[in-house]
Amino acid sequence: MNVGGKATTAPRDADVRLRFKLIKSAVMSSIHDSHPGHCRHRVKGPLHIGAVRLRRMSLLSFIPEMSVPPMLPAPPLPAPGDRWALFLDVDGTLLPFADRPEEVVVSDRLRVLLADLYATLDGALALVSGRGLVDLDRLFGAPPWAMAGLHGLQLRHANGEMRETRVSGSRRSLALHTAETISRAHPGTLIENKELAVAIHSRTAPEHFESVRHAVETALPQLHGYEMQAGNLVVELKPEGMDKGKAVAELMASEPFAGRVPVYLGDDLTDEYGFAATNLENGLSVRVGSREPSLAQYTLPGTDAVHAWLSRVLNVIKQGAHPHAYPSGGNA
Numbered sequence: 513m514n515v516g517g518k519a520t521t522a523p524r525d526a527d528v529r530l531r532f533k534l535i536k537s538a539v540m541s542s543i544h545d546s547h548p549g550h551c552r553h554r555v556k557g558p559l560h561i562g563a564v565r566l567r568r569m570s571l572l573s574f575i576p577e578m579s580v581p582p583m584l585p586a587p588p589l590p591a592p593g594d595r596w597a598l599f600l601d602v603d604g605t606l607l608p609f610a611d612r613p614e615e616v617v618v619s620d621r622l623r624v625l626l627a628d629l630y631a632t633l634d635g636a637l638a639l640v641s642g643r644g645l646v647d648l649d650r651l652f653g654a655p656p657w658a659m660a661g662l663h664g665l666q667l668r669h670a671n672g673e674m675r676e677t678r679v680s681g682s683r684r685s686l687a688l689h690t691a692e693t694i695s696r697a698h699p700g701t702l703i704e705n706k707e708l709a710v711a712i713h714s715r716t717a718p719e720h721f722e723s724v725r726h727a728v729e730t731a732l733p734q735l736h737g738y739e740m741q742a743g744n745l746v747v748e749l750k751p752e753g754m755d756k757g758k759a760v761a762e763l764m765a766s767e768p769f770a771g772r773v774p775v776y777l778g779d780d781l782t783d784e785y786g787f788a789a790t791n792l793e794n795g796l797s798v799r800v801g802s803r804e805p806s807l808a809q810y811t812l813p814g815t816d817a818v819h820a821w822l823s824r825v826l827n828v829i830k831q832g833a834h835p836h837a838y839p840s841g842g843n844a
């Protein structure tokens with residue numbers, strides 16, 4: 513990639529291959545969860561990550577010999593003429609974590625930054641979150657940009673069109689009841705009822721995280737049509753069939769995203785679907801934090817670095833010129 517006339521550090525082939533290998537088990541596990549009839553390592557037919565159809569050999573044939581996760585470079589800034597589309601995860605990427613979901617705060621500064629980026633990118637900015645759309649509207653003040661909620665189960669396009677996965681009330685009640693039972697057995701954990709999905713949070717009782725995950729896995733066979741989505745000190749029960757990668761692919765097929773280069777920023781396991789879809793569209797995938805393994809090509813250390821980098825992206829696009837590549841970042 514050329515940035516302001518200078519070549520930026522592209523991830524080495526071996527690094528990319530290693531990331532594929534490291535994440536393969538997580539992706540295959542996820543595929544197994546949504547295709548319970550298939551053996552985990554024998555998925556027949558084409559492999560899908562998000563809405564993207566992969567030839568299986570291209571994923572499975574990488575066998576790099578490395579034992580240490582590779583260092584990732586910081587993401588570049590847009591080169592003159594680049595037409596980016598920004599896909600932004602919320603918790604852990606735009607917003608620092610809080611003990612409880614309702615305790616996060618969106619600063620005025622962040623709102624202004626996002627609004628400026630939205631205008632400068634001609635509307636090609638979307639939030640892609642595990643939170644529901646109502647919650648995102650509450651946090652961000654009913655913004656005009658596109659938003660994928662509940663890991664893609666809900667989608668509001670840039671033109672305001674909505675779609676939402678439907679699940680019967682009885683199935684939702686069973687999922688909620690199951691989550692509440694598991695939470696009661698793990699004192700200090702919190703339930704977040706998102707209607708279509710339900711989350712069991714263990715940030716206030718992290719010692720229970722693994723046990724909660726195990727309990728959810730054990731309960732899954734009784735919850736027809738639901739799957740588990742683990743995240744940062746959270747385990748969710750959600751209707752199967754959608755993920756952030758599919759949401760990105762869906763948005764990229766519509767205005768004002770079509771024809772642009774997707775740039776996806778996320779910190780969590782659920783964002784790996786977004787990274788996969790972005791990589792397959794030759795976009796830029798940016799992991800926030802240091803979670804491994806990851807399919808991301810670039811990294812930023814935390815939410816402050818995300819805000820700083822987004823500000824620089826905004827300035828570069830506004831000025832139509834390119835000062836310098838982002839000076840710091842990576843795993844350091």
Ligand SMILES: O=P(O)(O)OC[C@H]1O[C@H](O[C@H]2O[C@H](CO)[C@@H](O)[C@H](O)[C@H]2O)[C@H](O)[C@@H](O)[C@@H]1O
Binds near residue numbers: 610643706715
């Ligand atoms: O995809 P995201 O936008 O990152 O949403 C993922 C989950 O984020 C929220 O939980 C996380 O943030 C909480 C507030 O900081 C924190 O307490 C929790 O430990 C984190 O996992 C949200 O509450 C979930 O519904 C989202 O799925």
